Amino acid sequence: MGKLGCNIDGNLDDTKFSQPMPWIGLYVAAASLAFLISMAADVIQGIRRQLFWFPCKFSSLNATSLTLLAVATKLSVDLNTSMPRRQDQLAKLSSTILICTVMGNSMPSLGTMENSDMFTNIVALGILVITVIVNVCIQLATGVIYVFWGEHVFIMFIMIVLLLLLSFSALTVPNTKQYLELKYNKRHQLALKEGSNETSKPVVDKLRKDLMKYWVMAHTGSPQFVMARSVTCTASGAFCLLSAATLAQAMLRSHFMPWSFKFCSGESDYHWSTTSVLVTQTIAVGIGTVGPACRWFIAINFSSPKRGNKTSRKSFKVENYWIQTLVEMKECPFTLLGIRKRHCRKLAHDAKDHFLNLCIGVQIGIVLISKGIQFISIFFVSWILSCCNCCKGLLKFRFRNAESASESPPNSKLDLGRFVLHLEGEDAMVGMMMKRSCDPTDYWFRMGEKRRPKYLIKLLERSSQEFKGVVEFDSNQVLSLDSEEPPNCWALPVVTLASIAVVLPNISPKLIEELICSVNEGMIYVRLVENNLDTRKELINIRRAAEGVWVRVELYRKWLDVDLHKLSLQAKSPREALEKLSDTAKNNLVEFHKNHTPQCLKHGPSKWPIKVLAANSMYRITQTMLLNRQSRDDQIGEKLFEAVAAMISDILGACLTNLQRFISAKSLSSSIEEREDSVRHAVHILGKAEKILELQQHRALPGLDPHQMASIDEWRSFYMQKPLPLNPSPSESEAASNSIDLYLTID
Structure with a gap:
């Protein structure tokens, strides 16, 4: 009978029903912890990026957060579990206050939502809020909640107000997005016109100035920032502060004024888990209030009469x-x-x-x-603002000379004021928004400077004036094993040449390691160029082949199934190492064509398996080196390594001539929700690639259209139709003899 849930007398055995309750409480604490982590991540990111209005990236309002919120508020909607102790009653209160905190903290995320998602999320949130309010009212009537009545009534009022603020603020999002997009297009045309008149400036200086304009437009027109600086969001911040203060005073009164409360004796079915829920939710409320409180403070700071704004x-x-x-x-x-x-x-x-x-x-x-x-x-x-202004005045007076030397000229800020996007009624905020919008670009640029690719820059300094390696890595004299060859991408010949450099015998491990580091740094920029500028579908599979090959070369020193390090130790000469690589690649190609019917090959070579594409690239490059045999030289291994490194440098250098176009396109081609992050990424890339862009300025570029510059096949076609110059300078002649002619002699 025990197995059926009845006792010996035949009555329902309910003694085990409450046993899982502590684990349910732990589950509630885990959901609250998830909110704590997400809101803390937004706070940390806002401080790190100097965005003190704290955009919502991790704690936005969506289906996941609403589901977690429903779990985290389980104690608030529990109608029949007794909660006698002080921590039990406080946990009931903290659960309802957590809802207010989440609503106030996630309000800016409305700006990033589509209309349908926003409607669904608001309706779901409304259902949750109404459910919690009804359940709390029932518990107040039945006596499950027997203390903190005034606090619960006040928090329910705040919940209704915050729900109204969220719902009616959401109605403005579509129109403000449309209005700001129109203003952005006008300012964008103005920025392009001004940029076209500054062709004499160095590339890096011009890009920095353009990106600063685009950042001001992207930041001040960001839907999240527009929502965060609205008066309704300011009001929600004030209500969040009130709800957090309500929890704080309830906890302080219950601990330091115990005579004003009379708690019941006994223990809740949740046992020890109630304390974990209370502690987690209290910390979550504290951290989650940082964002709304800062938005509230910044908004009233903008509108303060001390700023010259008249009410x-x-x-x-x-x-x-x-x-x-x-x-x-x-x-x-x-x-x-x-x-x-x-x-x-x-x-x-x-x-x-x-x-x-x-x-x-x-x-x-x-x-x-x-x-x-x-x-x-x-x-x-x-009075707080007055104290802050006095402190700032003292600091400015003390460090006036240092600040005047570091700040940008006021005229530049006045010029950038034309690119601030603002709504009706925000005219007084333009100056403050512009000031706060200009500073982060310098910060991200400096962060990029600290992460410059030093190995890649050192490699690019060895590239030839006309990037001759773009043509010379693959000769037309090599007989094809197929009637049609796959197109080239920038990455695959680079990783193939790097594999060849690793397999060459008697090369210093330090040189190989530096070359691998250089290629690894260069591949980051090659991916940016290929994924954003040359988006042909037939190259997708070929780029996958390059990625697959490079992972194994970098981590394991293997090309497909060939152990490059082992082969370099076994090979007696560079020629033997190349022949083994060439034979392995040829065998892969022959086996592929042997096992596949013409019907399977009708989709073209770009659809070949990635191993076959890698083998085809290796076969053609190694055969190019083996066919060009001219003389003997005992030091040919080291010279061949230098020649391979020079070809890699030329291919990477030619590819990275597109960086300027990528940085410009990155700041323009994104939607209004993603534009701010795109410009930030572009500034960071510019800081990292500053030296690379300066090197590329002194190179001879082919006369190709901008979209053709992103394709290695277009470069090869141009140079094959128009031979490279025959009268290089003495230094270039010496470099060419070391990097091209000598690598053709293999023994």
Whole structure:
């Protein structure tokens, strides 16, 4: 009978029902910990990037976070489990306050959502909030929650207000995105026009100035930043602070004023897990309040009279973009295909108009209340702002000379003010936004400078003036094993030549290691160029082949199944090593063509397996070296290594002539939600590649269109039709003899 859930008397045995409760509490603590980590990650990233309005990247409002929030608030909706102790009642309160914190912290994430996702998330959040409020009310009535009544009522009010702020703020997102996109296009044309008039400037200086303009536009037009600086988000920050203060005072009163509370004796079914839930959620509330509090403080700092902003009736004006969506919905006809009677259709239209009028009134009220909260907050925090301004004045007076030397000229900031994107009513914030938007570009540029590819730069300094290695790594004299050859990409010949360099005998391990490091650094930029500028579909499989080969060469010193290090020790001469590589590659190609019918090969060579593509590249390059035999030389191994390194340098150098175009395209070709990160990435790449761009300025480039410059086959076709110059300088002649002619002599 025990197995059926009944005791000896035949009654239901419910003694085991409460046994899993501590583990359920631990599950709730784990969900709360996930929120803590995500919000802490956003705080750390905001501080690290000097974005003190703290964009939501990890703690955004989505299906995952809503599911975790439902789990984390399990104690709030538990109707029948007794919670007698102090930590039990505080855990009930902390669960409801966590909802307020999550709503206030994730409000800027509305700017990154599509309309359908935003509607779904708001509805789901509304259902969760209403469920929690109803359950808390039931517990207040039944006595499950018997202390902190005032705190619970106040938090439920804040939850409703925050839900309204989120819902009605979401209505403005589509219109603000559209408006800012139009302003961005106009400023973008202005930036391009100014950039075209500065062709005499060095490449790096011109790119830095352009990227600073694009950063100001991308940052001030970022939907998250627009939402974060809105008055409704400012109000949500104030309410988040109030909710966190409510939890703090409840905990302090319960610990230091125990006589004001009378807790029940006994123990909850959750046992020890309640304490873990309370501790985790308290820390999560504290960390999650950092973002909303900073947004609130920065917003009132912008609007402070100490900044020269005067409070007037215009400050309480409701701008058009707040109600534009609702007005457009009201003006749109209400199509009712299923209703034929004119009277019923009229009633439906009237109901729609009355409902939207109500929504417009609520929206206006929310905006006015939010502006009122901001206005009141200024007076409460004005003494703190006065102290901060005094401290800043003292610091500026003390370090005036140092700051004047490090800051950029004021004229540049005034010029950049034209590229600040702002909404109606934000004119007073332009100066402050511009100042905060210009500084990060210098920071990211310096971060890029610290991570410069030193091995790659050293290798590129050896490249020839006309990048001759682009043509000479693969000769037309090599007989093809197939009627059609696959197209070339930049990466595959580089990794193939690097494999050959590793297999050459009697080469210093230090030289090989430096070359591997150089190619590894260069492959990062090759991927950027290939994935963003040369996006032909037939090259996708070939690039995969290059990636697959390079991973094994770098980590294991293997090309396919050939141990390059072992082969270099066994080979008696460079020629023997090359012949073994060539034979292995040829065998792979022959076996592939033997086992595949013509029907399987009809898709073209670009669809070959990656091992076959790698073998084809190895066969052609090794055969090119073996066919060009001229004389004997005992030191040919070292000279061949130098020649291979020179060819790698030429191919990488030719590829990286596209970096300037990539950096410019990276800052322009993204959507409004991703534009800020794209410009940040472009600035970082510019800092890393500054020396590379300076080296490329002094190279002779082929007369190709910009889109042709991204293709190695276009380079090869151009040089094959137009022979390379025959009158190089003496230094170039010596380099060419060392890097080209001598590697052709193999013994």
